[in-house]
Amino acid sequence: MTVEAREARQPWILLTPAVSAVLLLLFVPLAFIAVYSFWLRTATGADQVGFYLDNWREALGDAFYRDILLNTLKIAAITTVFCALMGYPAAYFIARSRGNKAILLLLLMLPFWISYIIRTMSWINILGVSGAVNSALMALGVITEPIQMLYNEATVILGLIHFLLPFMVLNVYVSLEGIDETLEDAACSLGATRWQTFLEVTLPLSLPGLAAGGLLCFVLAAGTYITPLVLGGPTDAMFANLVFEAIITQLNWPLGSALSLMLLAVLGALVLLYNRYLGMAQLMKGLG
Template sequence: MSVEARERRQPWILLSPALGAVALLLLLPLVFIVVYSFWLRSAVGPDTVGFHLDNWQRALTDPFYRYILLNTLKIAAITTVLCAILGYPAAYFVARSKGNKVILLLLLMLPFWISYIIRTMSWINILGSSGALNTALMTLGIISEPFRMLYNEGAVILGLVHFLLPFMVLNVFVSLDGIDTSFEDAACSLGATRWQAFTQVTLPLSLPGLAAGGLLCFVLAAGSYVTPVVLGGPRDAMFANLVYEAIITQLNWPMGSALSLLLLFVLGGLVALYNRFLGLSQLTRGLG
């Protein structure tokens, strides 16, 4: 075998474990889900095998699924905007701090050491009728009866922001950290105020990081399942909850497959749009 041929094969040999894992654990199950989505659920017993478009027709035309999908996208969008508003100043502070960046970044990573479910459930002890906040407000005489803060859409968004904020901060931080601070100084020396220097120099340069953080937050929020279950009320469901119910509660695996693929296509379309206009390279920078 020639040296060229060996060199051509070498990357594939090195990549083969990863490619094998992706094929086995991602692509193959996805193929199963695609096949399942064309089957039909029988009233009792095993599903009806075949090529039926019924599930897809219902998933695309039923106003119930459309409503939950749009509501999911709305909650994800609000969460993303809040993460951006809260995350950008934090990331700016970390990026511009001198000497203690490592400690600040470590603090940012601390929440990941605790289970996501535990972090989400902790809000029950804070916002519940007998939680810390209500107890404090009643002790201070500000309110006489517990204020209802849990089990609504606001609590779901709060839980999602709590979960996703570090993703936004890290992405924006990576972007801001790469911007030379002398750019702002140069703008100021040319007569700009600090605010103008920020809005006209730093902010535009950090937008790719903000967009990458936004995409991550949006996709993760839109696919969220646990937060609405723990912090939402009876009505507060997101699309992933419907997938769960179809597959687990209703044992309707074909419909659940169609719904999960629908969510995958919608979110995949958003990622494709992002890649078209901004490129996914910024995203990998943020994750790196």
């Protein structure tokens, strides 16, 4: 074997473990789900093997699923906007702080040490009828009766922001850290105010990080099901809850498979759009 041929093979040899893992843990299960989506659930709960389009017809043609999907995308979009508005100043503050950056980053990572479910349930103790906020307001005499703050769409969004904000901050922070600060100094020396420097130099250069954070927040928010279950009211369901119900409650794995592939297709299309205009490199940088 020539040296060139050996060198050409080397990257593939090195990639083999990673490619095998992706194939086995992602594509093979996905293929199973795809096959399942064409089966049928019988009256006893057993699956009828075959090639039936009934689940796809139902998933794509039923307004119920479309409406819940649109509502899910709406909630994910609102969450992403709030994460961006709240996360950018925090990331900017960390990136521009001098001595205590490591501590601030550690504080940012701290919530990840606590279970997501516990973090979500903590809002019950904060916003509940006998929670911290109501107790404080009543103790101060501001209100006489507790205010009902929990179990609505707003608290679902609040719970999602609580969960996703660190992802946004980290992505924007990485982006801001990569900006050459002399560019900002140059803008100031040319007469720009601090605000103009931010708008004309810093913000445009950090947009890829903001977009990467936005994509992560959106995809994770659109796929969540615990938050609406814990903090939502009777009608605050998201699309992942439908998948859960189809698979677990109704034991209808074929329909659940079709629904999960539908959600995957919508979110996959968003990732493709992102890749088309911004490239995946920025996302990898943010995740790294």
